[in-house]
Amino acid sequence: MNIKNTTLSFFLLLSVTVFSQELVENKDIVKIEPKLSYLDSIKKTFVKDDMATCVDSLWMKELTNLDLYNNITDDIKNINIDEKVDYELPTALLKERLAAMDAKSPFNIEYNQGLENIIKSFLKYRKKSFERLMAISEYYFPLFEEALAKQNVPLEIKYLAVVESALNPKAVSRVGATGLWQFMYQTGKQYGLKIDSYIDERSDALKASESAAQYMSNMYKIFGDWDLVLASYNSGPGNVSKAIRRSGGQQNYWNIRKNLPKETQGYVPAFLATMYIYEYHTAHGIKPDRAIIKHFATDTILIKKQMTFKQISDLLDVPMAQLQLLNPSYKLNVIPFYHDENHFLRLPQEKIAVFVSNEDRIYAYAEHELNLREKPFQVTKPIFKRDTVNYALQQIKLPKTAYYKVRRGDNLSEIADKYDVAVSDLKKWNKLRSNSVPYGKSLKIITEQSIVRTVKKEPKEETVPLETVSENQRVATSEVKVNKEEELASNPERKDIEYVVQKGDNLGNIAKKFGATLTDLQQWNNLSDHNIALGATLIVAKNEIAITTDKASFSSFKKKNIASVSKKEAAEYYVKKGDSLFSIAKKYPGVTISDIKKWNDIRGEGIKPGMKLKING
Structure with a gap:
């Protein structure tokens, strides 16, 4: 027994020693902090508020649930208010309660069998629905009452939103009526509600309530009866006027009800039944769900x-x-x-x-x-700066597609010469198998358009290399002297260059795009910071000349600004096997197929191996 105890103690002591060593070793391990995302780095700097959240996610889901709206809409549309419902509510007690409600309301709340039937139907089949609706109404009713009171409209109209939308701001009917008060598109526009691609104010609780109150006020001036106002809100004032005429001029809702559209026949009774249940819900054992958030808490x-x-x-x-x-x-x-x-x-x-x-x-x-969003490709016009003395020409190459309609007598070689492209390329672009081309066919021709710009050099006269313009038209690299005084005399018209701010732009990328500094842009545009508005027009260069060129205008630009171009002496070239005029022209910068043909009196594309060609500088 002693041997066992001794052995166990030895192992325990050894385990403690090993564990202690591991702890010591782990002290030297450097913990690597995970790299924070930009969102987390922003949130880490937030000033925290310890106030407990007042919104429960389950209740939020309840507020946006559409099943209440669907159920109540179906009830109003399909319920038969003339059908008796078996529910424990004495008629005498109901009459007494309705009379008490009538005394406090401008509505005509009178007992009739149809109203009794719909009240009993709601109490029997929709108790749970009203428990949920009463919780939601704690958020919306104060807002409704404020809007109704401004227009001197009875506050009981707030119950109409329960009948219309089951208090769901996103409710949309089968005919497109939208929001808490179920405005149609044209009616919403008529009452000043904004509707565009981003916004639909028919779903805005405050603004839609103000418009609904205005509508009710206008309808009361026409009918002078709030029951008829409710009927007109559902079916339109025209249908109410027709029902009055068909009823021999009677103007009590219950007397003209049979001549109203079927849905409107159950509409006002549903409104009065809703008012009754809200007023006497405690007597019928309806316990409202809790309202986690109220409008004043936002x-x-x-x-x-x-x-x-x-x-x-x-x-x-x-x-x-x-x-x-x-x-x-x-x-x-x-x-x-x-x-x-x-x-x-x-x-x-x-x-x-x-x-x-x-x-x-x-x-x-x-x-x-x-x-971070992908930006569309943008091409901006390069510019000559006024204070620049010497320039090195650069180009931005852009693809350009042209179409040529074949005329009588045309051939591929002449068309290729005209556009300075190879015959083989013409055939490839237009899927031609031979050199013959039918009269009247449109040929696709892909060329390049170059935008010429300058790069600022030291403020003294110096030689500037001239870069190539495009693959098909190459300009010999030459030394060019450009004098500031000559440039000023030849280009007298100068003005500020402006740029309209696009979506995704910021001051930094605009400055980079136009070769300016942030300080320049701020001074030229009187900006106090780096913030710029979408669509704003900015000055991006002061007193400058904008030049965009194709081949013709580039040639004109060279003649106008190049003081002297050194020329190479004429050379001779012996045609090798596999050579073509296009491949030979590519060997000599600035030389075109047309030049070789002209210098050597060649017609067509025919050259043979061993043939001597003269190439001028």
Whole structure:
């Protein structure tokens, strides 16, 4: 037994020693910190707000759920209010409660069998739906009441949004009515709601509520009865007027109901039944779900640069569903930036605090994300700077496709000469198997267009090499003297060069593009910082000459600005097997097929091995 204990103690002591050594060794290991992404580096600098979040993700999902809207819409469309419903609610008690509601309301809330049937139907089949709706209404009803009170419209109209959209700002009917108040496109436009590719204010709770209140006020001036106003909101004032005429001039909703469209026949009863259930929900055992967020717990901030919900969600740790609920009018989950309009972002108050405290960092991240997008290829006009004394000519090559319609008597060789291209290329571009080409055919000819620009040299006279213009027209490299006074005399017209800011531009890449400095651009355009607006016109060069050339204008430019060109002496070339005029011309910079033909009196493409050709400088 003692031997066992001794052995066990020895092993324990050895294990402790080894473990201790490992701990000592691990102290020397350097932990490698993972590289932070740009998003994480931005968020790491944020000023934190310890305020607990007031939005529960499950409740946010509930607010954007469309099943309530679908269920209530189906009920109103299909319910038969003349069919009795078996539910425990004494008629006498219902009459008493309706009379109490009528005393406090400008609506005509009178008992009738149809209203009793629909109230009992809602209580029997839609109790759970109303528990959820009452939670959502805690967010929207204060906002509705504010808009209705401004227009002196009865506050009970707020229950109409429950019937219209089940309080879902993204609800869209089968005919295109949209938002909490189900505005049609033309009606929304008529009442000043903005609708474009980015924004649909029919889904904006505040603005749509103001428009709905204005509509109700206008309809009351026509009908003078709030029940008829509700009917006109659903079916249009024209259908209500027709129902009045068909009813012999009667103007009580219940007297003209049978002459209204079928959906409108159940519309006002559904509104009154909803009002009753909200008023007496406790008596019927309806317990509203909890409302995690209320409208007064949110706030708005002016957005100064285009941002996406994804960027805001990543930066502020706000669920996308929450952003969509609080900002339902932004159709593409993008908050646009227009120069002539203000757009606002609604957030919970504690997130507003984070946004305001870190606004510069947030916009910097949005700019960073924008710059990562692929930019379209842009070609800008190169320029001659006024204060430049000597120039080295450079070119930007751009492909250019032309089409030539074959005329009577044309052949491929002459057409190739005309455009300074090889016959073999003509055949390849147009899939020709022989040198014959039919009369009237359009031939595709690919050439290159060069844009000539200058590079500033030392402020003294010096020789400048002239680079090639294109593959098919090469200019001999020569030493050129360009004098500032001659250039000023020959090009008297100078002006500032302007550039319109494109999407994705920043001051740095514009300066690089035009060979200017950031300081120059800021001075020329009176900029206090590096911020520039999309579509703004910037001066990118002062008192300069813009030149873009093709072959003809480039030749004119050479004659005008080149003082002297050294010429090479004439050379002789003996044709080898496999040679063509095109391959020979490529051996001599600045020499074309036409030049060789002219110097050697050659017609067509015919040359033979051993033939001596004269090549001038």
